Structure formats: C-alpha cells, structure tokens
Amino acid sequence: MSTRYRLFISITPGLESLLAAELGELGLLTSSFELRTGGLELAGDLELLKALCRCSRLAEGVRVRVGKPTAVRDFKALEAVVARQPWHAFLRRGGPAPRLRVSCERSKLYHSDAVAERVAGAIARAVDLDVEANRDDDGEAPLVHVRLVRDELQLSIDAVGERLHRRGYRRHVGQAPLRETLAAACLRAAGYRGRRALWDPFCGSGTLLCEAVLAARGVAPGGAREFAFTRWPSLAGRAPDATRGPLTAASALAIGSDRDHGVLRAAQTNVARAGLRGAVALLAGEPQSVADQIPAGALLVCNPPYGRRLSRSSRELVATYRQLTELLTRRRDLEAWVLTSAGELLRAPRLCWEVALRFDNRGLRVALWQLRR
Template identity: 35%
Template sequence: MLFIKMDELFAVVTPGLESVAWNEMQELGLNPLTKESGGVLFQGDLKTIYWANLNLRTVSRILIRLGHFHASAFSELRKKAGRLPWENFINPGQPISLRATCHKSRLYHSDGVIERVVGAISDRLGSFSNHQKPKDIEDANLHQLIVVRLSNDECTISIDTSGDLLHRRGYRLATAKAPLRETLAASIILASGWNKNQPLLDPFCGSGTIPIEASLLALGLSPGQKRQFAFMLWPNYDKSLWDNLLNVIQSTHPHELPLIQASDRDAGAIEMARANAKRAGVSDFIEFECRAISAISPPPDPGFLITNPPYGLRVNSNKDLRNLYAQFGNVMRSHCKNWNTAILCSDPKLLAQIGLKLDTTLRFTNGGISVILGKGIVP
C-alpha cells in the first residue's frame, strides 16, 4: 500500500539533542508528536513549514515525509515513487539531488535506488534529467534535495524544505579554531536553563557563536530571517504568507537585554567574533574582550557561564590541557560564586580537572567528536 502524506514533517536534529529540540518546538507552538533517533516528528501545513524554518534554532533541516510504501523490487520502487506529487515541489529544469540509504532490504544498492527514483520523477513530470550529485552543487538553495530511506523493504521518501542546513544563519563568515555550529550553540544555551534575564559569560568564545546565539535568543530575533530556503523555489510557494510571518516576528519588541560578556585570549578570534556579531545585528549587545581566563571580570550578580573550552582532539591532540581546566575551576570559584555553569567537553576526566560537581545532561557529537555537556553551580 502507498501512503502519500503532505502534513507529516520531520525536524532533523543532531542525535542526542532530540529533547532540546522537542522543548523548543513546544515553545514555538509546533506540537511535536514523537521523538526518533536524530529528529522529531510533527505535523503541519505550509505555514507550519515556513514558521519552523524561520524560527527553530536547534534543528538542522525540516523534511516532509512525502510517501511511505513497501518496495522489494526496482520496478515496484519506480512505479510507487512515480505516484508521488513531485509537481508540487519541483519546477521544470530545476536541479535535484538525492540521498539514499538502504538497510536490511532487498534493494541494497543506493545508486540503483537513486536511479529509479529519478526515473520515477521523470515519469511524473515528463522529460527530466537535471539530477546532480550533492557534491557537484554549489548552492544548496538552488536545488531540491530528496531523501530516500529503505529499511526492511519499507521505503520512505522525504522532501527537504530548508535548502542549506539551518545552522547557516548567514552571519558567521569568519571562524576561529574548531568552531561550534550555531544549532549546537543554541542547544546548549537552551539546555543550560538560562532565562534571558541573567548575565551570561563565555570566557572561551572563539568566533563568538555562543554569545551571538544568546543575544539572538534574548532579542527574539528569528535565526532564519536573513536567509533563503528550498521551499521558496516550490511551484506553490506563497510569498504573501512568508511576508506576513516576517512581519509578525519583526513587530516583536524585545525586552532589555542582560549583560552578555565574551572573551578569548586569541586577539584574532575576538576580531572574528566582533565581525560575526555585527553581521548578526547584535554587536551592540555583547561586550567582547581579548583576555586570558585568569583575567575575566564578571558582574557581581550571579549569572550563567556557558562555554566551549578547548579540548585535545578538537584543537591540538599533543597539548595537555589539564592545567588549563584546573585554572579554569580556580577562577570560577574566585570570580563566579553561585553562578550556573554549562561546559562542553569531550573528556569527562578533563572536565573533572575543573573541580566542580558537574552533572552530564547531554551527549552528542561536535565536528565528529563525542562531547558531553556538564552543568552545575559554582559554590
């Protein structure tokens, strides 16, 4: 049996951050249904798709799960895929790219699966040959990505609505060593429990992603308002609906921001961070300083210290960072009494050098490295 759905949506999330995304979706009124490994299932219409892409901070992309059916032969795959309403999403001559995964299925050759689905699209739309491999496409927003998944002979075909990954907000053109993706920075800020009214400090700010994302969050600035999306090329794109949603978010008046401080001992990183903050429109709301961890000067009122300090595999595998982490702990005990902390690290033993009681609240990967988020309160 072939199931065609137009309202089943899937928010793709870094595995381990599904609960953070779930909570954010609830805050935005998106009504998540179920958590799956690597994402959250929800339902909605075009307005929901636009709103999710515009506002979600923790999600990598939004997919429409277009069709689900049994397929144990290539002929069956092509026939059933050809029944899907491709004309709603693909314009004549528009480049398309496909990604296919096959698991425990008689159709186990991903290139063969892609070939048949491309054929099915041609069958539905007429002559259509503008299929390109993802690596050959310069601008992700100019092509339509289609995701095919076969598992136990059950095929799910999804349409991407986002284009470029959603962490590409458009402001981070300059990066320091081992940058943190914007979606991951937003996730650890939300997971930290920061309420947007207390001071926030990042003493290892690098190119500024954590303080910039915190400022955008506190100001209520939607992360997607300065970029393009795949759905903008669909034949049924509703520009007036999109413009109305932009007007809604741009009419929101933020409350007064708390103090947000960001520092790094690398002068080049601070220069990059300032440039990124300016592009994001939040440079007036962040105090950037070039200083070592020993020289931080947080305000007296307790706040949140949220940071992504260097760890060996991420920056220099030959460098012993235990002394830095021990110093970091001493500085926090001296300067940040009663502050909340959320610290990202790849090694629990390294995190233990800080000398604080930190609970592991998240586990995920950053740049291919397994990391944990340690949370606690400085005594």
C-alpha cells in the same frame, strides 16, 4: 482547504527532547507529534511549515514527507512507488533533476547507488525534468531524501535549502567552530533567558554570544532568509512574510573573552553583522585575568578546546582546564556549563559535575557538563 503536510524536523541525535520543548514554547508542537531518533515528526499546514523554518533555533532541517511509508523489495516496485507520488507539487516541469540523498538499512535493496539511479529515473519521467541541468549547479537543485529501512521506503523533500544553522551573521570562524544550532541547544539546556549576564571565557568567533542575545531578544533565526519550499510549483505566489518575533529582552548582556586576539577580531565582526554592538562585550585575556570584570551571579557557558588534534595529556590543554576549575572554585557565584569531550579534565576538589547532554559534534562524542553547587 489548505494542504496538510507530514513534516520531519531534524536535529542532532541526543537533542530531540530539547527540540520538542522549544517547539512547545513556540506553540508549534501539534498533539500528534512523534519523537524519532534525530528529530520529530508532526502534521501541519503551510503556516506551520513557515513557522518551523523561521522560528526554531535548534532545528537543523525540515523535510516534507512525500507519500506514506511503503514496502519495497525489488527495483520494479521501487520505481512504481516513486512514479506515483505528487512530484509536480514540488518540482518544476523542465527544471533541474533533484539531488538525491539515499540510505539503505537492512533491506533487500541495499546498494544505494543503484537505488538512486532508479529513483532519479522515475522522478525525471514523472515530471519531465532536465536531467543535465544540475550537474554543475551550486546546490540550488531540490534535495530528495530516499530512506529504505527493513524494506520500507520513505521519500521526503527538503523544505529548507541552505541548512538552518547558517543564520547569516557568522562570516569568520575559529579553528573548531560550534554550529549555531548546537550553541542554541546548549544555551537552552543551561536555562538562559537573557535575565542575567552570560560569560563565555573561550568565546572564539562569538557563536554562543550571538545566539544568546538573539534568542533573548526574540529575533527569529530564519526571519530574513528564503527557503526551498517557496520555489515549489504548488506554492507559487504564496511566499511567506519575513517576520521576526517580538523583542523580549533588549538589555540582555553577553560577555566573551579569549586569549587569541585574532579570533576576537572575528567575533567582533560577527557581533556587528548580527546587529549586536552594545549587547556583547569582548575582552582579551585568560579566564582568570578577566574574571574580576564579570558580574556576580553570571551564567558561564563555554566550549573550551578539545578534539582529536589536541592530546589530553598536553601541558597546554591540562593547564587550560586547570585554570578554569580554579576559577570556578574561587568564583562560587558562577553557574557553569561546559561543552567538551575531555570531561575528565574538569575534575577538581570541591567541584561536582553532572552530564546534562551527550551528542556528536563534528564526528566527536561530546557532553555538556553542569556544575552542581
């Protein structure tokens, strides 16, 4: 009988419904799932764990719950609960002590450092760990999440390792890169399926372009990487197959443009690393100057300049958004979705915008705006 896990799939808060929709389409959403702030929780076996890590484009991480939520109000109870968990299934005897990520909210045990010290000691004693082994490591030690909310303790262990947004193709980035998972979420919200041309007029290092074509081709984002769960003692000799999904839209075309020749070179490198030469076209120039090369009816999805380092009253920023709105006024065949924290700069006569999503990007509240024609 296969082991059953309680799994928490994390995502940027505000995008939980998109994650549920994606997992449903992939056939990975069990009937008992529950939406949580910042993710969703469900139960499944090893095959489901493998598929979640390998196939979700939106998920930021996957954790396995260790034990059930338990009331804890003092350090003695905390150590007792931690000590009786099945750590031998996840941690190797004599191996490095895990890294801990602790959060305490509205609990009697409110000092996270003190909680971390007790948890670390209890785990080390239970598994006979080498507590000195991970002091100078590079992040390969297992990661245990310790969450105390209203005196209720939930322990979890990271099943992923390196964060899921790191697909492996993006070695060069611009000044304000968009994480691959967030790019994928914007594309899903915009309804992109690879059936028409996509244009990003502020493409930067090409993240939106690569995510679009890889998704359209059905390439599993984690199909060629390893995950932390493959090193668990309980799964020794049961490493997952490095499978990829079927190619569904090999002819998908994405067009990126940018006025910065330096970031275009970075985009060219990233596109090549992703194996997408021939599927992504890169053009140099302002949006207005390259617009005539964009096919009629294209889907425009972009992440134009914004952020704390840019003043919303600066001439350059205002001019950039004005050019974009003038372009969209002229090219009424384009469907447009714009991710920005400066939505007020999109206002223009004859253009009606609506917020489709709100979430935080690098500590800044942003919105994905949809142009309603």
